[in-house]
Amino acid sequence: MTDDEWAALEPLLPVSNNRCGRWRDHRQVINGIIHRLGTGVQWRELPERFGPWKTVHKRHALWSADGTWTMLLRHVQAAADAEGDIDWNINVDSTVTRAHQHAAGAPKAPPPSPGFSKGAPRRSVQQAGGGEPARPAGGGGEAGEGIGRSRGGLTTKIHVATEGRCRPLGLLITPGQRADCTQFEPVMDQVRVPRMGLGRPRRTPDSVSADKAYSNRTIRGYLRKRGIRHVIPEKKDHKAARLRRGSRGGRPPGFDKARYKDRNTVEWAIGKLKQFRAVATRYDKRGYVYPGTVTAAALLIWLRS
Incomplete structure (x- = not known):
């Protein structure tokens, strides 16, 4: 970390309240994370300059579980919003990441208690990684850890809502076979930028753009109800069905071609996230650790933007 990046994070990091010991230097551990x-190296193979690998791994797992990474990310976003540095024309999309064979087979055990971290703020595990942990679909197992089975094998899907400068605002982790349209509202709910002073967090963007995968009545109705302008192209079969119904089919949805051209900012943001090898390939077994990994990568993107 550079001195400027460290200066932005140092006041926010938890301090030890344990009489038996103190935190190992945060900066050294974060550099190890x-x-x-960036490398995707096994935790055991971390260079010695970062200290004991178990300390680095445990710190990352705890901060993923208790929401510390999410807290740091939202603070950086709040500082940028206070300076008017956020473009609130949001774009939504998702990307699939391949899960390494060692990421499967996690034992069925609950995540560590949020209060177990030394001096870390108590938060619900649902906030870790900017999204709720994936719930088991019809039974548990790998689906409960956010790993699904698709044609590509074991996969995890990252749903991303980005602002107009290619930086993630909301993140959500699901098994790889989950449809994009079913996760639109949950990922929009993760867009929550706190105010530096008084006031509620900002959750309503100026506009939202997405591809045809998000073209359905439920999503359009959700956006109209919240008063959010949106640009989502209509699917061919939806258009044909509307035309067959004649006047009963209603008017075609509005479409701003100039605004839709800016949708590639979410593709750029996904590309930035996948520059981190530990994000591009999922090595983490636990469904609460991998969201922390993605959130830590998003935090670095914001710090370095």
């Missing part, structure tokens, strides 16, 4: 994010 960053090294692992």
Whole structure:
């Protein structure tokens, strides 16, 4: 981390309240986490300059579970919003990441208690990684850890809502076979930028753009109800069905071609996230650790933008 990046994070990091010991230097440990994010190296193979690998791994797992990574990300977003540095024309999309064979087969055990981290703020595990942990679909197992089975094998899907400068605002992790349209509202609910002073977090963007995968009545009705302008192209079969119904089919949805051209900012943001090898390939077993990995990568994107 550079000195400027460290200065932005240092006041927010938890301090030890344990009489038996103190935190190992946060900057050293975070540098170890960053090294692992960029290289995807096994925790055991971390260079000695980052300290004991177990300390680095445990710190990352705890901060993923208790929402510390999410807290840091939202603070950086709040600082940028206070300076008017956020473009609130949001774009939504998702990307599939291949799960390494060692990421499967996690034992069925609950995540560590949020209060177990030394001095870390108590938050619900649902906030870890900017999204709720994936719930088992009809039974548990790998689906409960956010790993699904598709044609590509074991996969995990990252749903992303980005602002107009290619930086993630909301993140959600689901099994790889989940349809994009079913996760639109949950990922929009993760867009929550706190105010630096008084006031509620900002959750309503100026506009939203998405591809045809998000073209359905439920999503359009959700956006109209919240008063959000949106640009989502209509599917061919939806258009044909509307035309067959004649006047009963209603008017075609509005479409701003100039605004839709800016949708590629979400593709750029996904590309930035996948520059981190630990994000591009999922090595984490636990469904609460991998969202923390993605959130830590998003935090670095914001710090370095």
